[in-house]
Amino acid sequence: MFYDFQPQSRFLLGTAGYPSPDVLAQAISASGTEIITVSLRREGNAGGAFRELLKSLNTRILPNTAGCHTVKEAVTTAQMARELFNTSWIKLEVIGHADTLQPDPFALVEAARILCADGFNVFPYTTEDLIVGEKLLEAGCELLMPWGAPIGSGQGLRNIEGLRSMRAWFKGIPLIIDAGIGAPSQAAQAMEMGFDGILLNTAVAKARDPVRMAGAFASAIHAGLEAQQAGMMERRDMAAASTPIFGLAEFS
Numbered sequence: 190m191f192y193d194f195q196p197q198s199r200f201l202l203g204t205a206g207y208p209s210p211d212v213l214a215q216a217i218s219a220s221g222t223e224i225i226t227v228s229l230r231r232e233g234n235a236g237g238a239f240r241e242l243l244k245s246l247n248t249r250i251l252p253n254t255a256g257c258h259t260v261k262e263a264v265t266t267a268q269m270a271r272e273l274f275n276t277s278w279i280k281l282e283v284i285g286h287a288d289t290l291q292p293d294p295f296a297l298v299e300a301a302r303i304l305c306a307d308g309f310n311v312f313p314y315t316t317e318d319l320i321v322g323e324k325l326l327e328a329g330c331e332l333l334m335p336w337g338a339p340i341g342s343g344q345g346l347r348n349i350e351g352l353r354s355m356r357a358w359f360k361g362i363p364l365i366i367d368a369g370i371g372a373p374s375q376a377a378q379a380m381e382m383g384f385d386g387i388l389l390n391t392a393v394a395k396a397r398d399p400v401r402m403a404g405a406f407a408s409a410i411h412a413g414l415e416a417q418q419a420g421m422m423e424r425r426d427m428a429a430a431s432t433p434i435f436g437l438a439e440f441s
């Protein structure tokens with residue numbers, strides 16, 4: 190459950206950098222997503238026509254604060270997004286450095302505290318750090334969005350053991366992998382590990398065929414969720430015969 194919403198699809202899609210608005214609309218349709226994220230700053234540049242297109246797509250809009258570097262910028266952007274899109278949802282990004290695009294955990298927690306107290310449902314873009322995650326929950330966030338890898342890098346699950354620890358530590362808290370996913374197999378792996386959803390943008394927007402890639406990610410995310418819910422076998426260090434030896438004829 191992502192706040193008050195239980196989506197069928199666990200695929201959350203970004204809307205930046207597509208070759209055209211038409212390709213974006215087709216990719217959203219092929220992805221089966223019910224939640225799209227929109228950067229207020231970029232959207233603001235593109236104007237009202239883009240906003241009208243997004244509103245016509247029959248998906249929930251999760252505005253984001255991409256490009257914000259301070260608490261003040263992020264809070265102001267979130268407040269503008271609430272008015273523009275008529276939603277209390279906000280994907281909170283407070284970036285620590287323009288080159289790494291790594292979240293600033295101190296500013297993130299402070300901004301989350303202010304926005305939660307102001308009635309927002311905050312989706313915080315964070316790292317796999319457990320203490321930062323705890324502080325975000327204390328601030329009032331009901332879910333966390335750990336990165337897979339730096340935004341736009343396509344590196345996949347860069348710290349897989351850290352993400353495993355995070356999944357185990359925050360039992361029952363929805364965790365959505367956000368950013369750095371480059372291939373459908375990486376998204377499937379995250380779902381198999383027990384994550385609740387995948388948010389990505391670049392891997393679809395910059396694919397040679399974004400519409401087809403959106404479909405590929407949709408299949409992979411669905412497969413990963415199915416595997417997770419079916420109960421995966423435990424990994425073993427040693428072999429275990431898959432064929433029973435009971436009843437075999439004895440030769441002497």
Ligand SMILES: CC(=O)[C@@H](O)[C@H](O)COP(=O)(O)O
Nearest residue numbers: 203340341368369389390391
């Ligand atoms: C679109 C968005 O909200 C960002 O968090 C980010 O752009 C997603 O990361 P990738 O582009 O690496 O998928």
